[in-house]
Amino acid sequence: MAGKVILVGCGNMGFDMLKGWLASGAVQPADVLVIEPNETLRNRAGEQGVRTSAAPDGIAGESADLVIIAVKPQVLRDVLPAYKPLAPKAAFLSIAAGIAISTFSEILGSDTPVIRCMPNTPAAIGKGMMGIYANELVSADILAFVNTLLSASGEVVVLDDEGQIDAVTAVSGSGPAYVFHFIECLEAAAVKAGLSEKAARLLAMQTVYGAANLAKESGEEPGRLREQVTSPNGTTAAALAVLMGENRLGNLVDEAVDAARRRSIELGK
Ligand SMILES: NC(=O)C1=CN([C@@H]2O[C@H](COP(=O)(O)OP(=O)(O)OC[C@H]3O[C@@H](n4cnc5c(N)ncnc54)[C@H](OP(=O)(O)O)[C@@H]3O)[C@@H](O)[C@H]2O)C=CC1
Numbered sequence: 001m002a003g004k005v006i007l008v009g010c011g012n013m014g015f016d017m018l019k020g021w022l023a024s025g026a027v028q029p030a031d032v033l034v035i036e037p038n039e040t041l042r043n044r045a046g047e048q049g050v051r052t053s054a055a056p057d058g059i060a061g062e063s064a065d066l067v068i069i070a071v072k073p074q075v076l077r078d079v080l081p082a083y084k085p086l087a088p089k090a091a092f093l094s095i096a097a098g099i100a101i102s103t104f105s106e107i108l109g110s111d112t113p114v115i116r117c118m119p120n121t122p123a124a125i126g127k128g129m130m131g132i133y134a135n136e137l138v139s140a141d142i143l144a145f146v147n148t149l150l151s152a153s154g155e156v157v158v159l160d161d162e163g164q165i166d167a168v169t170a171v172s173g174s175g176p177a178y179v180f181h182f183i184e185c186l187e188a189a190a191v192k193a194g195l196s197e198k199a200a201r202l203l204a205m206q207t208v209y210g211a212a213n214l215a216k217e218s219g220e221e222p223g224r225l226r227e228q229v230t231s232p233n234g235t236t237a238a239a240l241a242v243l244m245g246e247n248r249l250g251n252l253v254d255e256a257v258d259a260a261r262r263r264s265i266e267l268g269k
């Protein structure tokens, strides 16, 4: 099915997803209404050819198959009641970290079809990672439409338990920031090692890009790919002794993911 979409909030993540959908033709610009109070962001969305509005005035007169909620978790409970007139005819898809389906059911009515989705920003270039969980009220047609939309932005994994969304948030939702920080660290270390800033940036970025692509495309275990880089008693072994000694990096990543997962749970309270 080709559906009509209302996107509520078109900031970082909302806009990244919108671009992917439009670029793939999964939805036509004329079938999208963006509600965004920030004028600059609203105009940016409008340049994509979609209809825009600063507020949900007259929303009851809109026909929508899917209402996508992409506002911050902290404001979501205040934003949502205005969209109640569209439920339960429209399904609601939320990308907000932490906010449970039960919150949507309380505000919109217990008969509302709700899907939670945790995307990430590489969705802007069609290389996102989305985890989704739908309540039992979501029809097969809507699920198929959601799958088409999200697949335009990258890979989709369907979860069998809503609680798993907190883990997805901590791993792939927040994950790009961990990788960007690793690039920053590698770049800083490259400058310290005597390279120009320009060369350091390229070396750090291309190394992460190349390694991630190789890991995905070769089908090899990441551990096996690591071993292929590591000559006995060579340079990589020297570096890995620092990173892997006493599982230093592993423990740090564990701790970071756990902090994000706990924060995701907290945001829902
Ligand atoms: N950024 C990321 O990498 C990811 C974010 N998410 C989730 O996506 C959601 C949005 O995050 P993000 O894009 O980073 O945040 P942003 O602040 O960039 O985007 C949210 C947008 O919603 C707007 N907004 C505020 N109130 C309303 C309203 N009443 N109606 C419509 N729009 C409104 C905000 O405008 P204003 O600034 O004027 O308030 C802002 O432009 C969050 O719930 C987050 O958990 C999920 C996965 C990844």
Ligand SMILES: O=C(O)[C@@H]1CCC=N1
Pocket: 097, 169, 173, 174
């Ligand atoms: O930082 C956050 O809370 C959001 C959710 C996942 C990525 N960004």
